[in-house]
Amino acid sequence: MTMSTALLTDHYELTMLQAALRSGAAHRRAVFEVFARHLPGGRRYGVVAGTGRVLDELERFRFGPDEIDFLRERRVVDEETLGFLADYRFSGGIHGYREGDLYFPASPIMIVEGTFAEAVLLETLILSILNHDCAIASAASRMVNAAGARPIIEMGSRRTHEQAAVAAARAAYLAGFASTSNLQAGRAYGIPTAGTAAHAFTLLHDSEHQAFEAQIASLGPDTTLLVDTYDVPEAVRTAVELAGEKLGAVRIDSGDLAAAAQEVREQLDALGAFHTRVLVTSDLDEYAIAALAAAPVDGYGVGTSLVTGSGVPTAALVYKLVARETRTGKLEPVAKRSVGKPSRGGLKHAYRLLDEFGHYETELVSTSGLVPAGGVPLLTELVRDGEIVGREPLAEARGRHAEALTRLPQDALHLVRGYAAIPTEFT
Amino acid sequence: MTMSTALLTDHYELTMLQAALRSGAAHRRAVFEVFARHLPGGRRYGVVAGTGRVLDELERFRFGPDEIDFLRERRVVDEETLGFLADYRFSGGIHGYREGDLYFPASPIMIVEGTFAEAVLLETLILSILNHDCAIASAASRMVNAAGARPIIEMGSRRTHEQAAVAAARAAYLAGFASTSNLQAGRAYGIPTAGTAAHAFTLLHDSEHQAFEAQIASLGPDTTLLVDTYDVPEAVRTAVELAGEKLGAVRIDSGDLAAAAQEVREQLDALGAFHTRVLVTSDLDEYAIAALAAAPVDGYGVGTSLVTGSGVPTAALVYKLVARETRTGKLEPVAKRSVGKPSRGGLKHAYRLLDEFGHYETELVSTSGLVPAGGVPLLTELVRDGEIVGREPLAEARGRHAEALTRLPQDALHLVRGYAAIPTEFT
Numbered sequence: 001m002t003m004s005t006a007l008l009t010d011h012y013e014l015t016m017l018q019a020a021l022r023s024g025a026a027h028r029r030a031v032f033e034v035f036a037r038h039l040p041g042g043r044r045y046g047v048v049a050g051t052g053r054v055l056d057e058l059e060r061f062r063f064g065p066d067e068i069d070f071l072r073e074r075r076v077v078d079e080e081t082l083g084f085l086a087d088y089r090f091s092g093g094i095h096g097y098r099e100g101d102l103y104f105p106a107s108p109i110m111i112v113e114g115t116f117a118e119a120v121l122l123e124t125l126i127l128s129i130l131n132h133d134c135a136i137a138s139a140a141s142r143m144v145n146a147a148g149a150r151p152i153i154e155m156g157s158r159r160t161h162e163q164a165a166v167a168a169a170r171a172a173y174l175a176g177f178a179s180t181s182n183l184q185a186g187r188a189y190g191i192p193t194a195g196t197a198a199h200a201f202t203l204l205h206d207s208e209h210q211a212f213e214a215q216i217a218s219l220g221p222d223t224t225l226l227v228d229t230y231d232v233p234e235a236v237r238t239a240v241e242l243a244g245e246k247l248g249a250v251r252i253d254s255g256d257l258a259a260a261a262q263e264v265r266e267q268l269d270a271l272g273a274f275h276t277r278v279l280v281t282s283d284l285d286e287y288a289i290a291a292l293a294a295a296p297v298d299g300y301g302v303g304t305s306l307v308t309g310s311g312v313p314t315a316a317l318v319y320k321l322v323a324r325e326t327r328t329g330k331l332e333p334v335a336k337r338s339v340g341k342p343s344r345g346g347l348k349h350a351y352r353l354l355d356e357f358g359h360y361e362t363e364l365v366s367t368s369g370l371v372p373a374g375g376v377p378l379l380t381e382l383v384r385d386g387e388i389v390g391r392e393p394l395a396e397a398r399g400r401h402a403e404a405l406t407r408l409p410q411d412a413l414h415l416v417r418g419y420a421a422i423p424t425e426f427t
Numbered sequence: 428m429t430m431s432t433a434l435l436t437d438h439y440e441l442t443m444l445q446a447a448l449r450s451g452a453a454h455r456r457a458v459f460e461v462f463a464r465h466l467p468g469g470r471r472y473g474v475v476a477g478t479g480r481v482l483d484e485l486e487r488f489r490f491g492p493d494e495i496d497f498l499r500e501r502r503v504v505d506e507e508t509l510g511f512l513a514d515y516r517f518s519g520g521i522h523g524y525r526e527g528d529l530y531f532p533a534s535p536i537m538i539v540e541g542t543f544a545e546a547v548l549l550e551t552l553i554l555s556i557l558n559h560d561c562a563i564a565s566a567a568s569r570m571v572n573a574a575g576a577r578p579i580i581e582m583g584s585r586r587t588h589e590q591a592a593v594a595a596a597r598a599a600y601l602a603g604f605a606s607t608s609n610l611q612a613g614r615a616y617g618i619p620t621a622g623t624a625a626h627a628f629t630l631l632h633d634s635e636h637q638a639f640e641a642q643i644a645s646l647g648p649d650t651t652l653l654v655d656t657y658d659v660p661e662a663v664r665t666a667v668e669l670a671g672e673k674l675g676a677v678r679i680d681s682g683d684l685a686a687a688a689q690e691v692r693e694q695l696d697a698l699g700a701f702h703t704r705v706l707v708t709s710d711l712d713e714y715a716i717a718a719l720a721a722a723p724v725d726g727y728g729v730g731t732s733l734v735t736g737s738g739v740p741t742a743a744l745v746y747k748l749v750a751r752e753t754r755t756g757k758l759e760p761v762a763k764r765s766v767g768k769p770s771r772g773g774l775k776h777a778y779r780l781l782d783e784f785g786h787y788e789t790e791l792v793s794t795s796g797l798v799p800a801g802g803v804p805l806l807t808e809l810v811r812d813g814e815i816v817g818r819e820p821l822a823e824a825r826g827r828h829a830e831a832l833t834r835l836p837q838d839a840l841h842l843v844r845g846y847a848a849i850p851t852e853f854t
Binding site for chain 2: 005008009010012013015016018019023028030067070071074076078116123125127128131132155158160161162163164166167181182183187194197198200201203204205206210211213214215217219229255256304307308314319320324326327334337338339340
């Protein structure tokens with residue numbers, strides 16, 4: 001692992017750079033746009049996430065001596081290109097949707113302007129981050145909706161790449177999860193971390209009684225005890241016997257969670273532990289969470305389905321050249337004509353139109369500079385002349401997302417597959 | 428990002444450690460086992476991948492001053508536990524299946540022995556790496572089978588987390604991919620990297636003719652020209668006109684790839700470019716590759732479906748305590764009884780039984796020390812007394828995997844969903 005992010009890049013970006021330096025076109029002004037042709041998996045909306053990480057990694061996108069040496073040894077590009085890379089610093093501009101905001105098909109969620117040479121190099125890094133983080137946040141948002149007021153702990157680190165786990169925790173928190181199991185996410189992003197014990201802790205001791213006793217002695221009666229290692233009713237009895245009414249929570253990680261939660265709640269109440277919470281985990285996704293809405297559950301832990309985007313592990317975002325300078329110095333829209341992969345040329349503006357109740361009605365994508373009446377501008381400045389100007393605390397993105405959900409048409413929050421919640425119109 | 432991997436860990440590992448230090452059970456000898464209860468997605472076999480990365484990251488699993496400060500500030504664990512962590516160095520032993528080998532349900536692909544305290548801490552890191560890398564390699568292996576002798580370029584970096592992309596390239600290469608687009612994978616693991624140009628390069632220039640001319644001038648006639656930006660036949664004509672018969676390859680990235688490949692091949696032959704290869708990309712997975720077997724295609728590029736495990740983005744591997752020392756110093760098997768989540772206690776040995784033709788017949792998992800007649804031992808020593816002893820070049824794992832596939836029952840290489848290719852038996 002290296003601090004430089006410059007080699008998190010596809011080989012072809014550098015060969016394109018080399019050929020464009022040779023032809024002279026490398027120095028033409030260019031506009032690249034990140035957008036999704038569709039929302040995969042029948043999702044009704046996407047969640048913008050990863051913007052802050054793009055800014056962090058852009059700062060570390062430098063070809064130092066180690067990177068240059070590797071490229072030279074492997075003959076990836078020629079000496080002229082290596083010279084360009086050694087001096088490389090993005091000096092252009094980036095606008096983007098605000099993190100936590102929603103997006104729809106063709107929403108220009110990030111626009112990169114600069115010379116072709118400097119902007120083309122960022123394709124891989126930007127897409128890697130946004131495709132991952134938007135996919136996770138989009139799934140997380142549905143889970144948060146399904147959970148209503150009940151908190152969700154993100155606990156998927158063990159099911160995804162060790163660094164992706166940290167980014168997934170960030171995306172989940174942004175979308176409304178309460179906390180994460182991932183300690184590095186706690187350190188890097190200030191996200192609350194949570195967790196108490198696994199089955200191994202109970203199995204380690206000579207009896208469940210001894211394990212619970214040890215946990216309570218060390219972590220206090222307010223801890224969460226895992227009660228399904230052997231027999232759930234027996235474990236709950238032991239738990240309350242040892243911790244008393246102050247027992248924080250019990251966690252159920254197997255079986256029919258709705259039935260088990262009901263039984264455990266009744267047992268806890270019968271034992272006088274009215275304030276002890278019932279937490280459930282075990283392969284939960286947004287549908288399983290929704291199915292537990294009527295069960296006496298106080299919180300959820302979600303792992304696998306969160307970090308894999310609940311069936312949609314990548315967001316289908318692409319990074320396309322939409323305009324470039326001509327030989328005569330004019331900025332001109334461009335678009336390929338490949339079968340089945342439409343893209344629209346031109347530097348875009350984007351606005352969201354609201355109805356009289358403040359609900360989102362239309363996503364307006366425009367190549368003219370005209371601001372539509374009542375349109376809320378969606379693009380904000382993130383990088384100006386190579387300097388990062390769009391940083392914000394993660395909490396702001398989290399608040400923005402919570403607010404955005406209140407403005408969606410009500411039916412967009414249902415879990416059924418469908419079309420985008422609002423139409424995208426082009427002018 | 429930090430060089431230490433210690434915080435790539437779930438909060439509950441540390442609270443378990445604290446409680447076990449308090450109860451004294453932390454110092455009991457313990458055996459943890461990594462296995463899959465099932466092969467997700469109807470896969471017939473799994474591919475062991477990530478072992479080398481586990482060893483690399485284990486070496487960097489140290490709680491330095493920064494990590495300790497964070498844990499103290501956030502009150503994750505108490506001072507006694509912080510003291511233990513500051514001195515932490517894994518001093519136990521790890522055995523595992525060799526990288527590139529196959530696995531089946533209940534195969535003990537990694538066994539970690541040490542005190543509970545030192546072994547429990549590694550759960551998250553080991554599972555993150557193995558769940559990701561095994562999932563990718565298992566999908567990649569099916570693609571390589573489907574492609575037969577034709578090479579596949581891994582080009583999925585833009586569709587997954589930026590660091591997961593590097594690991595995915597490694598897993599794909601291990602499973603038989605020819606090369607990757609990811610430059611960091613080239614640097615970190617010596618994997619051949621490949622790539623020439625995207626549509627943006629053609630769109631940048633005033634005409635496709637100028638773009639191809641620039642690319643050939645810079646990268647030579649042996650380059651790969653992307654021919655579907657505008658009109659494929661027109662592009663192929665231009666390509667051969669400019670590069671001549673020495674044109675390396677053309678790439679088609681949209682449309683009906685079988686039909687397009689056929690047309691392009693005929694056109695190339697008519698133009699005398701008999702040796703120019705036809706490469707296809709565009710949402711390929713193992714099924715699409717298989718469907719192109721009869722088409723005149725010389726190579727594939729695979730992105731999204733590779734890095735997302737082709738529908739199975741995580742390998743369902745778990746890390747379970749299977750044995751621990753009792754109060755009297757005896758190592759005793761343990762297993763939880765949670766509904767629907769079976770696990771078998773005891774320190775395991777594993778052997779593969781072959782039929783008279785050298786094909787795999789049975790996966791034998793045993794808790795006795797008896798070596799079955801003709802059984803090939805599957806577990807090798809990776810870490811002894813905390814020292815890494817099981818490192819090997821990636822090329823060895825790649826060769827091992829290629830050989831292992833020749834020993835599978837023939838029907839296991841079909842793409843249809845089914846049961847594990849060979850049964851797992853327990854003694």
